[in-house]
Amino acid sequence: MKLSKKMLKVVTDLMNTVDHQSCILARRQADCQYLPDWFKDKDDAWYQGSIAANNAAIDTILMANRCYKGYCIKTVENDQFKVKYEINCYSLSGAR
DSSP states (O other): OOOOHHHHHHHHHHHHHHHHHHHHHHHHHTTOTTOOGGGSSSOHHHHHHHHHHHHHHHHHHHHHTTOOOOEEEEEEEETTTTEEEEEEEEOOGGGO
């Protein structure tokens, strides 16, 4: 089955949120000097929990629509902030 355009956008947005939060977490753990104060309001466990919840939501949506093909772990290097982090990279080829 394929995902509707709306659900594909939801999954894509969740994937972008995971990437963003993973970058914030990596910057926090690296003591990045350019980290805005509002990223310091929550501790690392909050970001880890949010990342896990978003990944679980992606899994659930893809499985419920029979589009789940697994994921690979992708290492992302952010040159701007000089941090490296890992994210789950989902295959959306069956969902389009």
